[in-house]
Amino acid sequence: MPEHSLLVRTISGRWESVGTSPESFAKGPFARHQPAPDRNGILWPRLGLGLVLGALILCTFLFLDAEKIEALARWLETHRSPSAIGIFMGIGVAAVVLLVPGPVIAVFGGALYGKVAGFGIVLASVAIGQSVAYVIGRFLLRDWVVEFASRRITRFPLIDSVVAREGWKFVLLLRLSPLLPDSVLNYVLAVTAISYHVYVVTSLVAVVPWTVGFVYVGSLAHNVAEAAHSGVRVSPTTLAVSMAVSVVALGLLGWLAARVSRRALAEALDDKRLSGDQHSA
Numbered sequence: 212m213p214e215h216s217l218l219v220r221t222i223s224g225r226w227e228s229v230g231t232s233p234e235s236f237a238k239g240p241f242a243r244h245q246p247a248p249d250r251n252g253i254l255w256p257r258l259g260l261g262l263v264l265g266a267l268i269l270c271t272f273l274f275l276d277a278e279k280i281e282a283l284a285r286w287l288e289t290h291r292s293p294s295a296i297g298i299f300m301g302i303g304v305a306a307v308v309l310l311v312p313g314p315v316i317a318v319f320g321g322a323l324y325g326k327v328a329g330f331g332i333v334l335a336s337v338a339i340g341q342s343v344a345y346v347i348g349r350f351l352l353r354d355w356v357v358e359f360a361s362r363r364i365t366r367f368p369l370i371d372s373v374v375a376r377e378g379w380k381f382v383l384l385l386r387l388s389p390l391l392p393d394s395v396l397n398y399v400l401a402v403t404a405i406s407y408h409v410y411v412v413t414s415l416v417a418v419v420p421w422t423v424g425f426v427y428v429g430s431l432a433h434n435v436a437e438a439a440h441s442g443v444r445v446s447p448t449t450l451a452v453s454m455a456v457s458v459v460a461l462g463l464l465g466w467l468a469a470r471v472s473r474r475a476l477a478e479a480l481d482d483k484r485l486s487g488d489q490h491s492a
Contacts, residue, residue: 287323299323300336307340308347310394313418314425321429329426334415337422341397341414348401356398364391364399375404379413386417393418424460 287295303316320333348356360367373381382405385396400410 284319284323296324296332300332300339303333303336304340304343307337307394307397308344310392313337313393313421317422317425318429318432321426321431322433323429325433326427326430329430330423333426334419334422337418338411338415341418342407342411344394344397345401345407345410348398352398353402356402360399360402367399370399371403374400378405379409382410382413383417386414428458 287299299320303320306316307313316336317333320336321329323329324332364370370385374385382400385391385400386393391399397414400414
């Protein structure tokens with residue numbers, strides 16, 4: 212008896228002819244999309260990630276106190292040892308993982324370590340934090356992140372598809388656009404088709420501009436406070452001009468990045484939507 216065939220559209224968007232028998236389905240284009248069995252070896256890494264995430268949340272609640280934060284800042288300012296820098300970087304990593312806005316840690320780092328050292332320390336902290344968030348989002352909280360993104364982000368399926376096609380270029384545009392907060396985007400990108408290495412490099416490049424700006428603001432604020440504390444008279448005009456230039460520069464940079472990336476994102480999404488409509492026609 213001859214086997215009938217069906218013309219089906221696979222997940223990748225291609226139309227393929229598939230036989231209707233069970234053997235054909237097992238060997239056809241759907242075979243590679245069958246979910247792999249859950250192995251016991253995956254359990255322990257997930258438990259370990261869960262413990263790390265729980266410890267980070269616990270430390271956050273323990274230090275949510277103005278006096279403790281001030282005492283920690285004073286201690287970090289007076290201790291310039293590698294261990295103290297390591298503690299600050301640990302705080303920065305935890306901040307990224309726990310969705311704390313990036314400018315907070317950047318300003319803090321600029322105030323403590325200055326423009327050059329502060330930039331390097333903050334950038335390293337953010338890069339590690341983004342990597343940890345990617346691992347957590349992909350292996351520990353994947354189901355929850357997918358459900359959240361599907362429910363709260365109307366274009367998530369389209370974004371996922373364009374990321375798979377465009378790779379690092381689209382990820383860079385997402386990072387520069389105001390579509391999603393950067394901390395949330397860490398987890399959303401973790402459940403897309405983007406690879407770990409492309410995610411890390413592209414995300415690191417994308418955060419450099421705002422890291423430079425906010426570290427500079429923190430360093431400037433620290434220098435002004437230190438001058439006032441030591442009795443040096445600071446000209447109000449000089450202070451106002453310096454702060455105004457910093458704020459305007461950051462605002463202009465953000466506006467330009469948002470405008471360019473928003474336009475490019477819209478074009479990429481429209482191209483993908485049109486491509487999908489043509490395939491389905």
